[in-house]
Amino acid sequence: MSEYKKFVGTEEIIEGVLSKPSVFKAKEKLYPEYIPPSLPYREEQIRLLAQYFKPLLYSPGSISQRVFLHGPVGVGKTVTARTFGNVFTLKAKSKGINLQYIHVNCHRDRTVYNVVMEIAKHLRIPLPQRGLSAFELYAAILEYLEDNDIYVILALDEFDYFVKVSGSDALYFFIRTYDEYPEYTKRISFVLIGRSLTELNSLDSATSSYLLRHMIAFKPYTSKELKDILKQRMKLAFWEGTVEEDVISAIAEIVGVDKGGDGNARAAIELLLRAGEAADYEGSPRVTLEHLRKAYASLAGIESSSYMIIAKDMILHLPLHELLIYAAAIKALKRSGRQYVRIGDVESEYEMLCEIFGERSRGHTQVYEYIRDLKQRGLIDTKTSGKGYRGRSTLIGIFNVPLDQLEKEVLKLIEQYTHKR
Ligand SMILES: Nc1ncnc2c1ncn2[C@@H]1O[C@H](COP(=O)(O)OP(=O)(O)OP(=O)(O)O)[C@@H](O)[C@H]1O
Ligand SMILES: [Mg+2]
Incomplete structure (x- = not known):
């Protein structure tokens, strides 16, 4: 047996990167200087x-x-x-x-x-x-x-x-x-x-x-307009079926002027580009909401690691059951892979978590109270369901942090709390 450590050859490293599949078929069509074949809404x-x-x-x-x-x-x-x-x-x-x-x-x-x-x-x-x-x-x-x-x-x-x-x-x-x-x-x-x-x-x-x-x-774009602009770019720049529909809607909602954004198409297209890059980096065949969350956290000028420090700081003082509900929302969102989940789904996750940690689950009113508090702290986003959902109900989403990392942190805290008892 040789006692020398075997190093990977340079050519092998480069070859590995070059041969890695990509979600992009023409990434340059997302660059600012590219001129698209048509200009919707102009x-x-x-x-x-x-x-x-x-x-x-x-x-x-x-x-x-x-x-x-x-x-x-x-x-x-x-x-x-x-x-x-x-x-x-x-x-x-x-x-x-x-x-x-x-x-x-x-x-x-x-x-x-x-x-x-x-x-x-x-x-x-x-x-x-x-x-x-x-x-x-x-x-x-x-x-x-x-x-x-x-x-x-x-x-x-x-x-x-x-x-x-x-x-x-x-x-x-x-x-x-x-x-x-x-x-x-x-x-x-x-x-x-x-x-x-x-x-x-x-x-x-x-x-x-x-x-x-x-x-x-020239007026700032609405989320509906951005959605069409983004779809056009998606078709030009990505292989078919690699971008989840929800990713496009989520970007349009973050940036759309009617949803409190600044209606900036350049920012919207850049988010799509970064989300695609995050997918490629992980070798994922599809661009998901989680990739978008990572792209967003990095574009907000905050490294996702230091972003986690801020998020960690914010959750540090939450009561145990508010943490459990937060963890439940994260789990429900991860499970569904969608931008928003119904409050009912979060509640059932919450009940399951309570069982796992040996906690008695709190009643409906208290749960709503915690959710309102999480929203006020900017940790979750809520809206009332519209089209695409049966009946009216409160929907819950988490946008600015990658969920995988967040979940780990929240569960760690919950464990600390419950072990102390
Ligand atoms: N209607 C549209 N359809 C497709 N792409 C668009 C549309 N409007 C803007 N874009 C794209 O959005 C990006 C920003 O557009 P542009 O550079 O023309 O903005 P601008 O108004 O000149 O902004 P600034 O004031 O910062 O110079 C470009 O990549 C452009 O191709
Ligand atoms: Mg300009």
Whole structure:
């Protein structure tokens, strides 16, 4: 017998990871930069964009359009502008018009010079590297557009950064390009993208009144809308049947604006991605609610281990029977694999646990009292049953902690209590 410890070869380790099956068939379709084939619930915004930019196709050069898109974080402003730009420029092409859509992220490009260079790069205009000011370079670009019969829609995304760094004069400079030369062919139009209307306050009144004329609002998504958006992504990114239906509903409920979330589609899609990664990490063939709980705990900025410390702290002072009910809820949820269970199921688990630990179970009213307390402490979530359940009853769910770990901690405490007696 060799006394040397046998180590696993590097190739074997890598091979093991590579050959491991995955729930994803195209993970990149969940990444923020991916543009989906359709944008559910943004039809009206696309229709308005088409309406506002229609003159560019029917009488090109007649106007320099300015449209302002606004809405809170993750509601599809960027993806809608890009999608519109891609499709609209193709339409122009089919009409023999050379229209280019240029999307500038002002978070990165905050000066006139940066923006001008982005335009030059997109159009592959050879510009002298030295000697010209940003304004002169812009003039050179306008000339190039004229000489080559090109039209441009310039999107300034997160334009508030541009204004903060370069001032509102700089923005004024762009969007009023043609005011001084009304006889010129108007070759550049603008889409401005911002988080809220108050961003217009930092602009002078002439500029903001320009923008106020053509505004398109983006509202936070409801849970129903998110559900459809998530289903679309699920079909694109995961192998069929690998994501449990409840996972999609649960994400939609956490994030939906009607359920107290912020209606942010980016956050919803990221949760789905992380839940899938948690499933892959464990080698699970399906993405379950438990994977989602783990993803959620990690995204909330709390490592699940330190999260457990917080949860442990909170349960430390609960009376024994409240702990038993908490454990019963965890068991019932694990058993069902669903997002919520009926209070009746929790009660029967509770009675079983009482028997196991040799405790006399408390009556109905007391049980309800404990459940109300658990809810107030934020340890469980309750709601009244609606569709999909027979009769009306209280439903119980636990969201923010992985149940496996939680169950261990709660049972450990219960054992400590009961052994002392
Ligand atoms: N209606 C939709 N259908 C499909 N995917 C969507 C939809 N709306 C948003 N998304 C997706 O959600 C994510 C966030 O969207 P987007 O980046 O456009 O938000 P935003 O409004 O620009 O947010 P921010 O203000 O943070 O820049 C992207 O991955 C995008 O593809
Ligand atoms: Mg954006």
